Amino acid sequence: MPETKESLLKHYVPYQLKEGEEYMNEAQLEHFKSILNAWKRELMEEVDSTIHHMQEDAANFADPSDRASQEEEFSLELRTRDRERKLTKKINETLERIEDDDYGYCDSCGVEIGIRRLEARPTATLCIDCKTLAEIKEKQLGS
Numbered sequence: 605m606p607e608t609k610e611s612l613l614k615h616y617v618p619y620q621l622k623e624g625e626e627y628m629n630e631a632q633l634e635h636f637k638s639i640l641n642a643w644k645r646e647l648m649e650e651v652d653s654t655i656h657h658m659q660e661d662a663a664n665f666a667d668p669s670d671r672a673s674q675e676e677e678f679s680l681e682l683r684t685r686d687r688e689r690k691l692t693k694k695i696n697e698t699l700e701r702i703e704d705d706d707y708g709y710c711d712s713c714g715v716e717i718g719i720r721r722l723e724a725r726p727t728a729t730l731c732i733d734c735k736t737l738a739e740i741k742e743k744q745l746g747s
């Protein structure tokens with residue numbers, strides 16, 4: 605099963621752009637800061653429930669014939685936690701970028717990444733063009 609599902613934030617209110625509004629002004633930065641913080645909270649709760657689940661399962665570990673499937677399940681959950689930890693780290697780095705006034709611009713070519721793209725993927729550091737290009741290159745290397 606592919607692990608590409610970067611669980612996206614379930615609830616946020618899309619930013620209402622005013623006409624002629626400056627890109628990445630104070631209000632927009634606040635908007636993304638609150639999205640990122642909410643996302644981080646969600647992830648932490650997920651991690652908590654995973655740990656809880658594993659402890660509960662371990663307690664019901666009476667039958668040795670269940671062990672194999674149990675271990676499989678645990679390793680899946682550990683992978684999930686690993687993914688969550690990496691994502692949390694990425695979110696923290698993104699929050700730092702906001703503090704450094706470095707948020708919302710493509711790392712590769714410097715153009716504005718765009719509000720809507722950032723709302724869909726708040727940790728994006730590349731514009732859609734550079735991202736697409738990077739994915740094509742990745743595919744070529746992988747084949």
Ligand SMILES: [Zn+2]
Pocket residue numbers: 710711712713714715730731732733734735
């Ligand atoms: Zn770019």
